[in-house]
Each structure stands twice: as structure tokens, then as C-alpha cells.
Amino acid sequence: DAKTTQPPSMDCAEGRAANLPCNHSTISGNEYVYWYRQIHSQGPQYIIHGLKNNETNEMASLIITEDRKSSTLILPHATLRDTAVYYCIVYTGNQFYFGTGTSLTVIP
């Protein structure tokens, strides 16, 4: 069963904020939301994760709605190197369920 739903593709202008949405309407109270990205066919790279509160690190911000049924990953100033497939993942204890991801293209 797919635990997350993401748009298949998005474009973003270089230097602008990229906002990537994710729906996880069946998430349980103790399940975390993680975001990874994959550039070409490299191993997925960790970006950020959160449970209830909004989170920020040097790469991105994660906004989780109060009912936890959706979240948004924000890349504040997208660069060409941010072009990748972004995966929103619900972590069920010991199993990461990858969805189909969003292919983000940053346009010069």
C-alpha cells in the first residue's frame, strides 16, 4: 500500500523557493515523515525528517500540518544542483516506504 502521494513532477526557477507537497493521510501518531532525494541513479541522500513540529536544517525546511496528513518540503533558494527526484517517506519503525517521488527540475 502506498503510504505517501506526491505530484510526479515540478519545475522551479533557479533562486526561487521550491515547495514540494506530500500527502500521508494514513500516517499513525508515532510515524515520522522523512525526505530523501536521488540525483540520477545515485544512492538516495537524506534531507530532513520530522514527527509533529516543523523542522529546519542547512538543506531545507519541513512543514507538517497540524493533523499530520500532509507535509511540504521547502528548498529556500533552489539551485541547478537541486534537480533530482524527491521522496517523501513514512517511517514505520523499521520499514521505509518509498513512494514514486517528485521529479524536480530547476530551470536557469
Place this chain on the structure above:
Amino acid sequence: NAGVTQTPKFQVLKTGQSMTLQCAQDMNHEYMSWYRQDPGMGLRLIHYSVGAGITDQGEVPNGYNVSRSTTEDFPLRLLSAAPSQTSVYFCASGGSGSGNTIYFGEGSWLTVV
């Protein structure tokens, strides 16, 4: 992708052959896992382990065996390779339990002819 090493990087097998994909990590992580990624798709969990001597199945375990005799190593065995197992395989490791981050290796490209 610090500390997770996969070998080989590329492999071609004939149908029916067996082989082992190796995965090693030097971060003393309890959790290790194997995923496969087919063209244009996300990663799907094959098997995982939460510590030495403990393994469990993921979404797509059929045709694969794993064992975890040490904390560092988590090999994936293909018992009798089939063309449907042509894929890119990723190993990952991390702390056990929710809230911990997992780190991925660079992948192993397997073609079964």
C-alpha cells in the same frame, strides 16, 4: 553516503545462476536493509535487519535471502537469478527505531540475461 560500501557495482548474471551482493558499514549501525529500484520507480524494501542474528522481510522478499552474522555486514543472496531481478540494488544502514536516519550506499547494478 558515508560509510556504506556495496560490491560489486556492476554484475551480469545468466538465468539460474546464484550470487551474493555484499554490503558493509563501518558506523556500528544496528539497522541495515536492502532495496531494489526498477526503472522509473521508487525503492522497494527487500529485507532488513535490526541487529546481528535478526532479519525480517520487506515488501518484495521472494527470490532473495539475507543473513546478519556481524553488525558490519549484510549480504543479499540471489538463489536462482531471473530476468525479473534485473534492477539496481541499494543497501542502507542507520540507527534502529523511529527518528533515526538511514544512509544509502551507491548501488549495485544487476542484469540477468
